[in-house]
Amino acid sequence: MKFDSIKSRLVLMTLVCVIGMGVLVVSQHYFTQRLIGLHQQRDVLLRMGQDLLQMRRHEKDFLLRHETVYYDKFLERSYEFKGRLTTLVPLFNEYRLPVADVESLSSSMEAYSGTFRQVVSLQERIGLTQNDGLRARITELENTLDEGQLAQDSQASELLTNIQLATRNYQINQEGVYARQMMTLSERLVAENGGTALLNGTLVQYREALLQLVDAFTTYGVTHNEGLRGEFRQSAHNVETQLRGVDAALQPMIEQQEAKVRIYSLSIAALTSVVLILVLIKSFATFHRAFVNFLTFFYRCKRQYQMIDTRKLGFAELKSLAELANEMVESKRDIEARLASVEAELANKKAS
Structure with missing residues (x-):
């Protein structure tokens, strides 16, 4: 088709505008969809951060109140966290991002959940309340000793009272001085009052229960940075750090896609404008030359x-x-x- 008429030039300019706008719309739609997907995954990461904060909250509630309902809430949040985490793998594969970061985050989350499960199990062994676990067993043995032969011996009764006081202080403060006091006094109580086989068996069971309590608290962690609690806190920090790493890996991809949108949009608009301007200039030059020829013709x-x-x-x-x-x-x-x-x-x- 020869563009040697005004009509064909107008058709050409119309086609250039339509094609340019069409390509611009298609590119905008394509990159917008990709950006929407990336921002949705970013939103997933934000929700995962919220899930992690809620898990830390339930963790602290359990450590403070020793109620299993908080562990159930923790598990519920952890399942949601893992479910959202699995949606990131296809995205990382699509954009060739380090999938190892997601896998490492998943492993850290498993370690975090597993350590918390151990903390809960150990706390259940110690006793969620005074009527559970080792606490209940120690109280039961103390009542048995109070009601038995030791009640008739004032010195033994006073010694048992001191052990009970040290035990309560140790459960509150977890200080080593109370643990040593418990062991020393209980050993002395067994040595001085093991007259009958029944009483001796009860005293031995009492001392073993105290030893198990000390061992459980030592495993649990005397401070927040020791024992299972220390491992638990460290695993939680690992999850937080790796979650920030995954977010940091996704952010450059979002910025790159936004830059592509700007570049492609400006390029298409500039190319369309240049083609239109060239067609207009050529058409104007042609029309001007023809107009001059007509003027010259009528003049001569x-x-x-x-x-x-x-x-x-x-x-x-x-x-x-x-x-x-x-x-x-x-x-x-x-x-x-x-x-x-x-x-x-x-x-x-x-x-x-």
């Missing part, structure tokens, strides 16, 4: 038989007008030639 046509060169006009519509004008000039010249011939004949007749 008064004095001479000036013909228009149709090859210099460019547009087909103007060429058609030029051909009509040339025909008009030819007709005028023929008419004037015939008129001159007739006048010459008349002049000859008058002369004769």
Whole structure:
């Protein structure tokens, strides 16, 4: 198709606009969908951060109140966290991001949940309340000793009272001085009051229960940074650190996609504008040249038989007008030639 007419030039400019806008819309839609997907995954990461904060909250509630309902809430949040984590793997594969970060985060989450499960189990062994676990067993043995032969011996009864006081202090403060006091006094109580086999068996069971309590608290962690509690806190910090690492790996991809949107949009708009401007300039130059030719034609046509060169006009519509004008000039010249011939004949007749 030759674009040598005004109509074809208008069609060309329309096509350029439509194609440019179409490509721009398609590219915008494509990159917008990718950005939406990335931002959705970013939102998933934010929700995972909220899940982790809730898990830390339930963890502290359990450590403070020793109620298993908080462990159940912790498990519920951990399942949601793991479910959201699995949705990140396809995204990381698609954008060739380090999937090892997601796998490492998953492993850390498993370690975090597993350590907390051990903490809960150990706390259940110690006793969630005074009526559970080792606490209940120690209280039961103390009541048995209070109601037995030791009640008749004031010195033994006082010694048992001191052990009970040290035991309560140890359960509250977990200080080593109370643990040593418990062991020393209980050993002395067994040595001095093991008269009968029944009493001796009860005292041995009592001392073993105290030893188990000390061992359980030592395993549990005397402070927040020791024992299972220390491992638990460290695993929680690992999850937080790796979650920030996953978020840091995703952020550059979002910025890269946003940069692509800007680059492609500006490139398409610039290319469309350049093509339109070139077509307009060429059309204007062609029209201006044709206009000058027509002016020159009409100016000279008064004095001479000036013909228009149709090859210099460019547009087909103007060429058609030029051909009509040339025909008009030819007709005028023929008419004037015939008129001159007739006048010459008349002049000859008058002369004769």
